[in-house]
Amino acid sequence: MIITFLISAISIILAITIHEFSHAFVADRLGDPTPRAHGRLTLNPLKHLDPLGTLALFIFRFGWGKPIPIDPMNLKNPSRGEMLISLAGPASNLVTALIFSLAFRFLPIANIPLLIAFFYTTIAISITLAIFNLIPLYPLDGSKIFLGLLPEEKRESWEQALVQYSTPILLLLLIPFTGNSLISTVIFPIINFFLRLLLPIGFF
Numbered sequence: 001m002i003i004t005f006l007i008s009a010i011s012i013i014l015a016i017t018i019h020e021f022s023h024a025f026v027a028d029r030l031g032d033p034t035p036r037a038h039g040r041l042t043l044n045p046l047k048h049l050d051p052l053g054t055l056a057l058f059i060f061r062f063g064w065g066k067p068i069p070i071d072p073m074n075l076k077n078p079s080r081g082e083m084l085i086s087l088a089g090p091a092s093n094l095v096t097a098l099i100f101s102l103a104f105r106f107l108p109i110a111n112i113p114l115l116i117a118f119f120y121t122t123i124a125i126s127i128t129l130a131i132f133n134l135i136p137l138y139p140l141d142g143s144k145i146f147l148g149l150l151p152e153e154k155r156e157s158w159e160q161a162l163v164q165y166s167t168p169i170l171l172l173l174l175i176p177f178t179g180n181s182l183i184s185t186v187i188f189p190i191i192n193f194f195l196r197l198l199l200p201i202g203f204f
Contacts, residue, residue, distance in 0.1 A: 003114070011122040012054060013045045015093055015129045016065040020048035022092035023068040027085045032074035040068050064132075067139060079155065083148025086141040093130035094194075097123045101198035120199065127194045131187050138166035 021043050024035035035041050040048070053064035068085075075081030100123045109115040136146035143162050147155050173183040 004117070007114070007118050007121050008058065008125075011118065011125045012058070013049065014122060015096065015126045016050075016054065017043055017045040017048050018092050018096055018126075019089040019129055019133070020065040020068055022088040023070075023085055026088040027068065027070045027081075030075055030081045030084065032070050032072075032081070032085075034069050034071045034074065038069050064129075064140070079148050079152070082144045086144035086148075089141050090130035090133050093126040093133075097126040097130070097194070097198055100126070105200050123198055124191075124195060127191050127198070128187075131190050131194075132183075135170075135183070135187070136162075137170050138162040140170075 020040065024040040024042075027035050028041055048065045050064060050066040053066075056064070070082070070085060072078035072082055100119050104116075104119045104123070109119065133141040134145070136142040143166065147159055147162070150158055170183075174181050176184075
């Protein structure tokens with residue numbers, strides 16, 4: 001039990017750190033020095049962990065990290081820039097899952113149970129973090145991605161609606177009315193699809 005908890009903890013910390021660092025890295029590359037000024041352009045997990053979001057990953061199997069501060073005014077194209085910055089987090093988790101999947105297949109770890117458990121858990125958590133954060137509700141990454149895809153004339157009204165209604169909607173989606181929350185009913189089939197795609201045959 002302790003070993004399982006430690007493996008999960010390490011995988012969660014790794015996934016959140018990569019996720020948030022990727023936001024900061026892309027923002028920095030697009031010309032916004034804000035994340036660097038706040039000490040977020042780092043792979044130090046202590047800078048990126050949100051206590052509630054990390055706890056949610058342990059309990060609900062999906063969660064979030066501490067938001068990366070950005071200033072859209074520093075971006076040449078604020079709406080496109082914010083969309084790319086937001087997309088960087090989930091994309092980095094999917095890339096992490098892919099890298100661990102390739103390592104899982106080709107490294108000689110078949111007889112090392114701890115490594116098998118670590119690779120499997122990291123892949124599963126990375127995929128879960130990516131898919132959950134693509135939900136188009138504030139403050140998840142999907143909200144900025146969704147807004148970035150909208151015509152400019154509709155963006156402001158949709159942003160106001162997301163800020164106003166996202167929290168109650170998200171809480172409603174997280175409540176397990178019939179044993180499973182509505183959000184898990186929606187995203188778990190997507191997560192399972194990626195797990196089947198990335199894990200070697202016989203591990204899912």
